Amino acid sequence: MKRQIVREAIDFVCEQEALSAEQRRALEAVPIRWRRRRGASRFYLRAVHGFAGPHILISVGRGSVVRWHTYRRVRAGLVTPPEGVPVAAALHARIALVHELTHAVQHGMCGTPRRRYSEVETTANEIEFVRRVAPEVHVRLVPIEKRRAKPREGTRESRPVSRWAGLSVWLRALLRA
Numbered sequence: 058m059k060r061q062i063v064r065e066a067i068d069f070v071c072e073q074e075a076l077s078a079e080q081r082r083a084l085e086a087v088p089i090r091w092r093r094r095r096g097a098s099r100f101y102l103r104a105v106h107g108f109a110g111p112h113i114l115i116s117v118g119r120g121s122v123v124r125w126h127t128y129r130r131v132r133a134g135l136v137t138p139p140e141g142v143p144v145a146a147a148l149h150a151r152i153a154l155v156h157e158l159t160h161a162v163q164h165g166m167c168g169t170p171r172r173r174y175s176e177v178e179t180t181a182n183e184i185e186f187v188r189r190v191a192p193e194v195h196v197r198l199v200p201i202e203k204r205r206a207k208p209r210e211g212t213r214e215s216r217p218v219s220r221w222a223g224l225s226v227w228l229r230a231l232l233r234a
């Protein structure tokens with residue numbers, strides 16, 4: 058089961074990041090520590106928890122169904138609703154792995170140049186992965202609308218940002234896929 062989960066997540070990240078076979082092997086070599094309890098999953102660059110170097114911690118809550126929450130990143134276009142989206146534990150593990158493997162790539166773990174450690178890319182990858190493997194979960198995401206600027210003292214309240222703005226970001230993300 059775990060091997061299948063890891064393979065699917067690695068397949069996706071390699072395709073998404075256009076990694077070579079050699080880069081894929083480097084990504085596959087990043088050790089993974091599994092934890093069956095609620096809490097954050099993380100990519101660790103330093104040697105802790107008995108690992109000699111970088112590794113990934115994947116936390117999946119107990120129970121067969123757990124709640125998926127994404128970061129709220131305007132450039133990702135979509136976000137989970139405040140209460141999260143219930144997903145099967147195995148899907149949650151795959152999503153968490155896609156996220157942490159993306160961090161590993163950002164850190165140059167597989168030879169690609171290091172880049173900004175950003176939650177935009179990790180979140181966008183999670184969402185794209187879910188769109189492909191679980192469209193019934195993907196439809197429960199909501200478009201992000203840019204927060205409206207606070208109206209300045211003495212000026213007329215600005216018009217709220219149209220729903221279209223959020224939708225067009227989402228559409229563009231969809232078309233890029």
Ligand SMILES: [Zn+2]
Nearest residue numbers: 156160176179
């Ligand atoms: Zn992250």
